[in-house]
Amino acid sequence: MNSQPALDISDLVKEFKPSKDFREKHPEALTEAGLKRAVNGISFKAYPGEVTVLLGANGAGKTTTLACAQGLTKRDGGTISLLGEDPWGASPQLRARVGIMLQDGGLPQSVRPLPLLRHVAAMYANPLDISELSQRLGIDSFNGTSIRRLSGGQRQRVALAAALVGRPDVLFLDEPSAGLDPQSRQVVFDIIEEQKQRGVAIVLTTHLLDDAQRLADYVYIVERGQNVVEGTVADLLTRAADETKTITFTVARENLTLTDLLSGSGQPFSLVNRGHGSYQLSGPLKPSTLTQLMRSFEQLDLMPTHLELTPRTLEDVFLDIAGREIR
Numbered sequence: 001m002n003s004q005p006a007l008d009i010s011d012l013v014k015e016f017k018p019s020k021d022f023r024e025k026h027p028e029a030l031t032e033a034g035l036k037r038a039v040n041g042i043s044f045k046a047y048p049g050e051v052t053v054l055l056g057a058n059g060a061g062k063t064t065t066l067a068c069a070q071g072l073t074k075r076d077g078g079t080i081s082l083l084g085e086d087p088w089g090a091s092p093q094l095r096a097r098v099g100i101m102l103q104d105g106g107l108p109q110s111v112r113p114l115p116l117l118r119h120v121a122a123m124y125a126n127p128l129d130i131s132e133l134s135q136r137l138g139i140d141s142f143n144g145t146s147i148r149r150l151s152g153g154q155r156q157r158v159a160l161a162a163a164l165v166g167r168p169d170v171l172f173l174d175e176p177s178a179g180l181d182p183q184s185r186q187v188v189f190d191i192i193e194e195q196k197q198r199g200v201a202i203v204l205t206t207h208l209l210d211d212a213q214r215l216a217d218y219v220y221i222v223e224r225g226q227n228v229v230e231g232t233v234a235d236l237l238t239r240a241a242d243e244t245k246t247i248t249f250t251v252a253r254e255n256l257t258l259t260d261l262l263s264g265s266g267q268p269f270s271l272v273n274r275g276h277g278s279y280q281l282s283g284p285l286k287p288s289t290l291t292q293l294m295r296s297f298e299q300l301d302l303m304p305t306h307l308e309l310t311p312r313t314l315e316d317v318f319l320d321i322a323g324r325e326i327r
């Protein structure tokens, strides 16, 4: 890890005037001044040559955090250092070193992709070759169409090209692979990997856990505007594996209950019946649990046709932390 972070955010606070609906439904979530804290003390660092992922459910505060980090929104508290400067009111020199891909594209609607990219390129001293970049991202194939008429995925690709064109030192990607087909997604992953090799500090927000698991060097899980857990993907998975494991099995019995299998274990297990005799047992599995499970199969005269210990994914970790209800 490089010693100097490219982005260093400490105790970030950002408040918004809440909607009437929110005010009425969540009076407890308002500050004394009647404001809603979208970001309530988030801190994180992003280093050159690494992909730092902010992972959180809808509304967790990721986009607001990035907007403050990019200098697009004024923060209400905390400190931000982006390449050594405060991004709010930053110099044009600093802005030229930062590439931003916004979640909704943020692109002008009536222009076609290539003229737009050429226009963006003209703002930089040493831009990337537009033809090469658009070929790579498959933009050539829809260049005759204005941004307004592009599909969501096509717009995403143009937005990514616009973020890359100035050879940034810091690259902000808000949900970069949302809505992309598998081929485009792979191209985006390859490009992210190349930028990383170039030494770019990449800050990526997502709630797609697959992406985080695949790309992240370091993950910060945020929830309700605050940091909850951080670590490498491996750290988070190991930590979770110590606590809970999942075993899936299939037997010729439709209505098994937890008591049938682990009666008296006194442990907080959960059994999910996935239908057609397929079950998922989760909890702090130990060798003794496996023994008990096998004994129950024997007593019930059940021979599993499938039995597998499932490694936990980042999704499991995330759901444990963020809760399973949808906000």
Ligand SMILES: Nc1ncnc2c1ncn2[C@@H]1O[C@H](COP(=O)(O)OP(=O)(O)OP(=O)(O)O)[C@@H](O)[C@H]1O
Pocket (backbone or CB within 6 Å): 016, 017, 018, 019, 037, 038, 056, 057, 058, 059, 060, 061, 062, 063, 064, 065, 207
């Ligand atoms: N301009 C605004 N005015 C009022 N509330 C806002 C504003 N912008 C964001 N919020 C609120 O702040 C909270 C955090 O929103 P934010 O967009 O940062 O979340 P997010 O983690 O990026 O979510 P998503 O994954 O859905 O993009 C949400 O509750 C949102 O409604």
